[in-house]
Amino acid sequence: MNSNKPDQPGLRDRKKAETRQAISDVATRLFVEHGFDNVSVDDVAREAAVARKTVFNYFPRKEDLIFDREEDTRALVRAAFAHRGKQLPVPAFQALIRGLLEARHPLLRVTKRTDQFWRTVAESTALTTRARELQVTLADDLAVMLCDAVGKPHADPDARLAAAMLMDTLVVAYGEALRAFRGKQKPEAAFAGVMERGFVGVNAAFAGTPYA
């Protein structure tokens, strides 16, 4: 019935994965080549030899064709919160970032690929907007995790403020890392510098609360 078991994936599921990947690959290539706004969903469907509706079947919005990795990020943060010891939430988050940075995790690492990717995003207002939406979604998720970590109701304004500030810090830090990369500087140093300042602020704001 359902392929939730670690069974053989089955022909159907394999084909689905293939189709999805094919569409995504074609779309990314076209977007990078011609710009997001100059490529229609029809173009993607035609190039992928698939019906227009099939594209929307896998990717509800056109923007999803290029942003399809948010779930990984969420899982990462969730895992980090799961086995923090007695660490408070904000320091735990700080440790997570530091760990990712030291381990040169792909999520934070700036490469030629990610540079090109974010250039493509920056050139389209639709993609930029979507990226901000994803930031907000992640901030909301993070806020919920923070609440759960300290046993507060999900509407706690402290958690929402802390999560928003942390996400801003991440975004500005990543932006600086990109800028450094483009100027042949060390991205890691630029990233860490902004993060450090951000954490100083968040820690100060939430000193005395259960969060920091």
Added chain:
Amino acid sequence: MNSNKPDQPGLRDRKKAETRQAISDVATRLFVEHGFDNVSVDDVAREAAVARKTVFNYFPRKEDLIFDREEDTRALVRAAFAHRGKQLPVPAFQALIRGLLEARHPLLRVTKRTDQFWRTVAESTALTTRARELQVTLADDLAVMLCDAVGKPHADPDARLAAAMLMDTLVVAYGEALRAFRGKQKPEAAFAGVMERGFVGVNAAFAGTPYA
């Protein structure tokens, strides 16, 4: 030629203002009544007895029919920065907010009208997204003002981070004010509480910089 002089407004400009106001009024009424997503631009045009194109002539995007006050906000902040004395930028911003709060300025004041307005916004994902876009725009503006205030280049990451954190604080604080209002509590107290914490964080983060 152009009506930049303090001349008589002229019939044409008067009619333009009237038409714009009429469209905006009709739109706001329809959106509040039936919800943003259940009212098409055609509906607005028909009800306002005007061509569809005329609506887009005044309001480039459908969302602009309801968000058309951002310029006032920008001007407010710009004015505050213009005649802060020797105050550092972040404290100046804090003083501005405190002043608006004490003066019960309409921008921050929660009333039955604003409550209803934000309910309408919250019910539509399109409007919520647009509101976030405006927040980002304001944060960018604020960042530029911060840079100008201390004579740094506009790309300064410190300014961008500070601006983003301040806008987050404002948004969360206003959200809490709304929540308080709906729970028959004092909105001002809820608002001020969040603001206080936010400023503690921002001031701590940027202590030692020219910003705070």
Added chain:
DNA sequence: AAAAATCTTACACTCAGTGTAGTATTGTGG
């Protein structure tokens, strides 16, 4: 009163996204 500028309108178009119903393909039970 004619001419120039500009506001409004009708019309046609592109493109994202949805709904529906039919066809093809795969999985399953006999």
Added chain:
DNA sequence: CCACAATACTACACTGAGTGTAAGATTTTT
């Protein structure tokens, strides 16, 4: 191996936002 159920894919038609254009109406200028 064959029905039959489930599900992916497709074709088609539709709504609704937003744009471009050219013609008509109204205001301003000369």
